[in-house]
Amino acid sequence: MKLYNNDLSPFSARCRMMLYAKGIDVEMIDPFTQLEPEAFRALTPLAKVPTLELDDGWVLPESETICEYLEEIYPEPSLLPSDPKQRAMVRLMGRIGDLYLLDPLTTLFGNIDPGVRNKDEVETAFARLETALGWLNHYLDGSGHAVGGKLSLADCALVPILFFVRRIPDFFGRSGCLLDNQPDATAYWRGIFAEPSVERVYAEMDSALKNMN
Ligand SMILES: N[C@@H](CCC(=O)N[C@@H](CS)C(=O)NCC(=O)O)C(=O)O
Incomplete structure (x- = not known):
């Protein structure tokens, strides 16, 4: 799994914090320094960080959406209360x-x-x-x-x-x-x-x- 990330982006930091808290290992790629703009746009037309890419090539942008998705596939430790x-x-x-x-x-x-x-x-x-x-x-x-x-x-x-x-x-x-x-x-x-x-x-x-x- 890859996270297109920028360390200063508050949206990226939101996803990194949840990944760290859950102990999920991902490859971090800063698309603004490590990819050509067209290559990033080909992955996601939004071309914004964070963007998640699964090993099967499925790509998901938007920090809140990524966090909710990761919470569903990695429910433990839970970052959503039960109440x-x-x-x-x-x-x-x-x-x-x-x-x-x-x-x-x-x-x-x-x-x-x-x-x-x-x-x-x-x-x-x-x-x-x-x-x-x-x-x-x-x-x-x-x-x-x-x-x-x-x-x-x-x-x-x-x-x-x-x-x-x-x-x-x-x-x-x-x-x-x-x-x-x-x-x-x-x-x-x-x-x-x-x-x-x-x-x-x-x-x-x-x-x-x-x-x-
Ligand atoms: N609503 C998006 C906002 C993402 C966003 O705006 N990221 C900025 C970095 S802080 C970005 O990638 N900007 C590049 C661009 O808009 O071209 C989210 O929650 O992920």
Whole structure:
């Protein structure tokens, strides 16, 4: 099995964290450095990471879809709680991450270069990010896991996003941490590092970011 991956991509990190937590061995390929663009597009027209390729040649893009698929074929250790309400909460965390946190973050990524920066867009994106963090904070309980007191797909989705939430102000010369106003999210961030898969993914993202600079 292959994972087309980029170490800094929060979407790729989501899948890597689940693979590490489940102890699933895959070949990692960075298509942006190891493949010609046409070869990657031939595999998947989306040409985005992460993309999973099975040994039989079946190809699946999209981080959430990949995680759900892997959870079904490798059910142990489970990263989805058995209680339907908790399963719904896992999916809600993923939606908050994808729709409300990553959207303003993506706007901010596009404004990192001061030469092409749109100040209004930046202000609006930071305000939307703060709002979404408040929503996330509401659904966290201050413990070291997002849902159900154990590692779940919600943590795999949130940790890579919070990595960027914590780093993004630096790129705009802003001090302070966006989590400071969110006590349950802050406690979550401190607690989740007890998970070895979190440590590992964080270190990979950190190193990829350093290599970029
Ligand atoms: N919704 C997708 C987003 C994937 C995505 O946007 N990946 C970025 C890297 S962070 C990418 O591959 N961008 C290359 C491109 O869009 O051409 C997912 O959850 O997997």
